[in-house]
Amino acid sequence: MARGPRKNSVLAVLVAVAFLASGILLFAQNTKTGTASLGVQVAPAVQLTTNGTTSVSLWIRLATGGTGSLWGDSTNTCTSPITGATTYSTSGEYNNIPLSSIPFTSSNNYVCAYNPTAAIPSAYVVWPHTPASLKFSTQPTNTTSAAPISPAVTVQVLDSNGLLDTGSTASVTISITSGTGTSGATLSGTLTQSAVNGVATFNNLSINKAGTAYTLTASSSPLTGATSSAFNISAGAATKLAYTTVPSTGTAGTAFSVTVQSQDAGGNPVSPTSNTTITLSKASGGGTLSGTLTGSIPTSGNSVTISTPVYSKSDTMTLTATATAGETSLTPVTSGNIVFSAGAATQLAFTTQPSTTTAGSAVSPAVTIQVRDVNGNLVTTNSSNVTIAISSGGVLSGGSTLTVAASGGVATFSNLVPTRSGSFTLSATDGSLTGTTSSSFTVNAAAANKLVWGQQPPSSITRGTTISPAMTVFVEDQYGNLTSSASNVVLTFNVNFNPPGSDAFKTGSTTSVGVISGTATFSNIAISGNKTGSGSTFTATLSGIANPTVVSSTFAVQ
Template identity: 40%
Template sequence: GGSTLGGTTTVAAVGGMASFGDLTLDKTSSGYGLTATATGLSTATSASFTITAGTATQLVFGTPPSTTIAGREISPAVKVRALDALGNLVPGFTGSVSVALGANPGGGTLSGTTPVAAVGGVATFFDLSINKAGSGYTLTAAASGFAPVTSSAFDITPGTATQLVFTVQPSTTVAGAAISPAVQVSALDAANNVVPSFTGPVTVALGNNPGGSTLGGTTTVAAVGGVATFSNLSLDKTSSGYGLTATAAGLSSTTSSSFTITAGTATQLVFGTPPSTTIAGRQISPAVKVRALDALGNVATGFTGDVTLALGANPGGGTLSGTNPVAAVSGVATFFDLSINKTGTGYTLTASAGGGLGPITSTPFDIVPGNATQLVFAGQPTSTVAGQTITPAVQVSALDPAGNPVPTFAGTVTIALGNNPGGSTLGGTTTVSAVNGIATFGDLSLDKTSTGYWLTVTAAGLSSARSVSFNITAGPATQLVWGTQPGTITGGTIFSPAVKVRALDALGNLATDFTETVTVAFGANPGGQPLVGTTTVAAVGGVATFSPLSVNVAATGYTLTANATGFAPVTSVSFDVLVGPPTHVDFGAHPHDEVAGVVIGSPFVRLRVEDAGGNLVTTATNAVSVALGANPGGGTLSGTTTVNAVDGLATFDDLTLDKVGIGYTLVFTSPGLTGQTSNTFNISPAAAARVVFTVQPTSTTAGSIITPAVQVTAQDQFGNVATGFAGSVTVAIGNNPGSSTLGGTTTIASVGGVATFSDLTINNTGTGYTLTALAGSLTGDTTASFDIN
């Protein structure tokens, strides 16, 4: 078996016996024998024995795969052996062994019986094959409990070419452009592997040709490496469902998958359905169509841009209506609702689109008129002065539905006022016969001014029409009239509504251009007072408005007159001025100068309750109150200070003031009414009733003049200085603790009610002196005590 003897092969004998306890052999076989030798002894040989394999632990390819033609069985048959750990075949192994592709450079499929049960430790694969050519295939072998193993590399080579196939199919391409990527046809063996050795000519042609196209480019090509490449094939007509066929001598032919030829970029427009002669205003039928074509004349179905139509030749001055522009659908823009509203011979349309397409011009066509169906104002009425003829003459035309004149219409047309804001009468000839389709109204007029007039026209069988609005203005002003007459008012209130004077033309229309000055004045004036307010006003729009304007004095039978240069004066209706409600109080009699304590009378103070015009409101019973306004003397107002009016008069018959002063005023108020302040008045003192020391004596040294000088003043009963008193006043010692004599001038004549004693002396000292003052029948006075030192 070619084994190696392992273990201890030389040992020392013990008791004449040598024991070898660890001998081994590594290779299986039968008929092994051992020899034993020792120095000086003869050699011995053992009986023969067998070495068997251990347990299988690994797989190996006994016969690896070899280079084979694609699709044929690999020969010799591939074998896989099960070995023990020492590499001995394990004949007892009968397990299943599977093989599979390891490296698969050709993308092939492994065919044949796998797995296979091992026999005597060997699994033999008799019918393995691989269908795809490739260099560097490997197989892997595996069994349960074993690590897989990989074979050495091998090749699968193609067989003889038997067929053609399109390995690069023709793809959807623009008409006229080379099909890209280039079409390729390969020569294959029976297992569909490219046969690189095939170099024969291959021819392509159109199989299915739905668009009637011509196949351009090189259609016969010699194969290189088994592949024929057609790099410049093209078709000139668009369609879907094209197919190519490929043929080569001795090989089965093939047909490509279907493909589509699409249009190139749109380069031009054409009228697919040109416009045709149509009645004005009706839709052109059949619908106009514009096609976008590529350079080869194919409809550019990918074109979806907007196509715009316009009038080219426009002999009738018409307007093109309808949906425009229109977005193309699959390269065609269809204009379903085009119409032209004016008649004419030799119209054309132009079509254009973005990207520089067009414009192109259609063939000529005509637009013809329809029947008369309506009236329109061809010459509208214009603003005119009342009573004058509307110029230029109003004209009415008969039109077809599209608004084209119908010259054959000769019917009668009647005109009337449609809107009549001024209540006017339409003068002139209002029914005329049309001439060449036009009715002319040459003498129309209106007599009343207003804005917003309009006319209507009618004719049998035709729809009526309405004119534009127009105005009738006034002529020059020739007269004044009262627009708003003065009405009954209360005294002092403003006329409401305001008095207005209007300037009219000869037909009685307001002359809105009149802006001259108008003056109003009293005609009848039973109250005898002037007219109050704005009496001269410049007219605005022909109207002079007088506000504010009022009459103060209540009376009956007033009238006003209105005047303006160049116009006859006009007189208003008569009106009355009534006493109005109370608004204020005013003085019937002001307070006057009076003596202190004496009732202010002759006459008594009296207040009137009046309306806004100053008329006495005799029905008024309002309470009127009085109080001091200016109070220069610090006086007190006595008497009845709140009085109820009687017949509109409040009389204060017991008012007095107790302090003299210059410039007193009284303030009168009444709830809800405007009050009044009186004129100034003065209060003078009453007759002297007493004398009083107004400068007291002061303590002084004996024999010296008392300083400041002692003064004695004559006063009335209210304490006012009696300035009119000029009588003599005498002073004397009252209390005389020092038994003194009063020296100096002791009797003095008063000046302005005051007696001044400037040289009084007392000769003896004493504490508690007083002086006394006497003046005839007046009540005297005693000073406060003082001392002489």
């Protein structure tokens, strides 16, 4: 084919590359300046030297579009297509066109691009294809906080000749360039993208903080990175509330302070469009929130400090701020945990009340008393001494511990031993703190231990006459409490006559009686016989107890 007139120059590229695969060594030699006209190949071409017969693949870069074939021969005339060459086409600047299965049948071959329908102003044959650097091809533009940067930012992968590497799938990461924009700003979106045809596209990038002169940095090791042109982020409209100051701890019953701010979606302070009332409420926690709970954000500002809310309980509370008037569309904000401790100790309270027990046995479970603040919260730091006492009529044994130091604000009384039966209460005191009284509890008598005369016989008894008033014998436990018994108390007559006569209990006398409410009552006892004299006694007996008998006072029989 005849050569046409020269219209455009071809960029000459010198690439010296050693490629070792299956014993093949390829060298790309100098291309000399050449021209191409319509229907004419670009010449002279790139010379490839091989050390044997093989098939290789080349990449060709074209600056303009077109279709055609890769041509070449061993004489640098480029008068015929290379057998097996793949037809290429381009669309856009510097596209990579893979051409496979190109046979090289001698040690010296020349390759040139040929387009039968249009001139090819610039063609570069590069072997091998080597990515080297990054370039922003679509720069970031000015936008508002938290809004996607549009159009999408794109980054090209370039080869060592500064040409787009459309075969690259490199992983490219993008970030805010250190020292630019606003300190503490966050770049959001998908920050790492794989290149497609040599281009990494970032279509959902946004920055939260307003600022000027931001730049972005693109990186992909080991390639040389790139920095974008500068752009600005402006604040958007107010969309939400946020705490700028909120405590993490507090004291129950003591006022605390919070500051609430109106912000755009990216967290930048923005004034509301109308004066906006902010109301605080408890989101979680077992106490009561009181005090001043409202404030207003004016259109001339962006925040309000509410300085006197009060929380009553020593537990963990979270606090919600809501726009209740004005720009009520602002999204409410809820704080993190605020841990409240108790206030100063002011009072005592029974937490484990005394329960029914038996005389001589410790009250169980142990009685506990808390030291509390004015709101009833346990003061866990308190270790003061708490003293306990039993109500009138009650007795606590000498071995009972009546004063105990609080531990973690709790005084535990584990050996309170009452010995008097009945119904009682306990009272607790601790210096100037307000004391407390327990609920009532019952102390039951212990098991029968002894007999005690209640109503003794009169000093003189007339034979044949019922003794009046009726004699009584008490059944008591070891502490002197009246107690019960399933057995009868038996009465015997101890005659003190010398010589004894026929005196005895009169027929019909009941000398064995049951115990009712701890008392055995002998109501029909009379003496019969023919003797008189003084010094006689009665003996009461209850079997099965530690001290089974008791003798009455002496009396005379007439």
